[in-house]
Amino acid sequence: MSVIELTTFTVKPDNTAAMLAARPGMVDAFRRDRRGFVAAKLIRVAEDTWLDLVEWTDDTAWDESRAKGGDRPEIAAFFATIDTLVSSNRGVRYDDAEDGRRAVRTVAYGPHPSQVGELYLPAGDGPFPVVVLVHGGYWTAMFDRRQVTPLADDLVGAGFAVWNIEYRRLGEEGGGWPGTFDDVAAAIDHLDGLDERLDLTKVQVVGHSAGGQLAKYLASRTDGKVQLQGAVSLAGVLDLVEADKDRLGSVFTDPDAEEPAGAPPAQAPEFAPVVVANAGQGIPFWLLGGHHDEVPDRYAEVTRPATVPLLTIHGEADDVVASKYAGDPVEFDGANHFDVINPAHRSWRVVRDWLTDRLA
Incomplete structure (x- = not known):
């Protein structure tokens, strides 16, 4: 029972290594600083395009994180490697239980x-x-x-x-x-x-x-x-x-x-x-x-x-x-x-x- 933040972004190929190097620090900062953060998964969908699935316990946790933006150095360092933000959408995780309507x-x-x-x-x-x-x-x-x-x-x-x-x-x-x-x-x-x-x-x-x-x-x-x-x-x-x-x-x-x-x-x-x-x-x-x-x-x-x-x-x-x-x-x-x-x-x-x- 979670809110999923689905963010698609592009990274120039020569920035890929820097983005991946900054990723663990960003996730660790989320764990320490963001109430309601559950997990994050990074998916490469093309050479320069990535899908970031971030799971939150509820809408308020997601809203609070968006308001904070890159307020931590580790988070800002990750954001700095991104070339273009394509989209950011809200989803809901449906559990594999009974009829999946949780x-x-x-x-x-x-x-x-x-x-x-x-x-x-x-x-x-x-x-x-x-x-x-x-x-x-x-x-x-x-x-x-x-x-x-x-x-x-x-x-x-x-x-x-x-x-x-x-x-x-x-x-x-x-x-x-x-x-x-x-x-x-x-x-x-x-x-x-x-x-x-x-x-x-x-x-x-x-x-x-x-x-x-x-x-x-x-x-x-x-x-x-x-x-x-x-x-x-x-x-x-x-x-x-x-x-x-x-x-x-x-x-x-x-x-x-x-x-x-x-x-x-x-x-x-x-x-x-x-x-x-x-x-x-x-x-x-x-x-x-x-x-x-x-x-x-x-x-x-x-x-x-x-x-x-x-x-x-x-x-x-x-x-x-x-x-x-x-x-x-x-x-x-x-x-x-x-x-x-x-x-x-x-x-x-x-x-x-x-x-x-x-x-x-």
């Missing part, structure tokens, strides 16, 4: 670049139960859906279709109140008619951190086209009132703050300056356009009780989101904020079993 595709549910989701489908005709994934990252544009693609792969292997959604976040146009909340609701409703193999009577949502708060918000809706059957919050910020009192996220303004345990690098660090500039009064203040005593109706709207079963999971060693924000969670000793989105961690096995049990 695929991932990116689908827009609105006009903004962040109003998209990636739909993962198991092999077969379905109908498949659906899990909607909502990533975290303080609701900011520094972080995106790539954080939870390992969970998507695990769920597809368990027979679920997965809708890994993106949404407008703080730092980009339309992010915050009400755009962020409108987007996640629109993304859920976009499942209606998206694919005939989806079982829309069995849709559940899983969110991490800020995404946990958004998952609970989605679980409180009763007027959408698609109704949820269950929701899971992984290290979620469910008590926004308390988080606002504590100025959650103001740590971004501290240049000496330590990185949280297990934290991956930001997917879009270019948004860091705008986050630092707006985090002083806490991220909930920025998200909702005021403190709780200034806009209480907004806080009330986005923290309504869930109307479907809600499972809350929290790591006992979470140094990002305090357990007091999570209600009454199932806690896991020694687990940090990011362990709960590791499909190999014992907490995820509890979540996947819970999602499966909801289908009975």
Whole structure:
């Protein structure tokens, strides 16, 4: 289940040796620097014409790599040997399993670049139960859906279709109140008619951190086209009132703050300056356009009780989101904020079993 980048290029015969010599360094740089890189195969189709097949885990990985271009010396050295770029296209690898229809595709549910989701489908005709994934990252544009693609792969292997959604976040146009909340609701409703193999009577949502708060918000809706059957919050910020009192996220303004345990690098660090500039009064203040005593109706709207079963999971060693924000969670000793989105961690096995049990 991968995205394939198919690039055709020409190399002058007297540059062929230099291109082949630069190739191992380029591939090694991809392995070290490019999230989602799987493998690359170089095929000579004529004396001066080559086909490069590069495999990525998903569309976002491919998009990120294209945006980076030749930013590493080893990659730039390889590109410098190329004479002409003939074409570059996207393909999908079809697995040799059942009917070969395992695929991932990116689908827009609105006009903004962040109003998209990636739909993962198991092999077969379905109908498949659906899990909607909502990533975290303080609701900011520094972080995106790539954080939870390992969970998507695990769920597809368990027979679920997965809708890994993106949404407008703080730092980009339309992010915050009400755009962020409108987007996640629109993304859920976009499942209606998206694919005939989806079982829309069995849709559940899983969110991490800020995404946990958004998952609970989605679980409180009763007027959408698609109704949820269950929701899971992984290290979620469910008590926004308390988080606002504590100025959650103001740590971004501290240049000496330590990185949280297990934290991956930001997917879009270019948004860091705008986050630092707006985090002083806490991220909930920025998200909702005021403190709780200034806009209480907004806080009330986005923290309504869930109307479907809600499972809350929290790591006992979470140094990002305090357990007091999570209600009454199932806690896991020694687990940090990011362990709960590791499909190999014992907490995820509890979540996947819970999602499966909801289908009975």
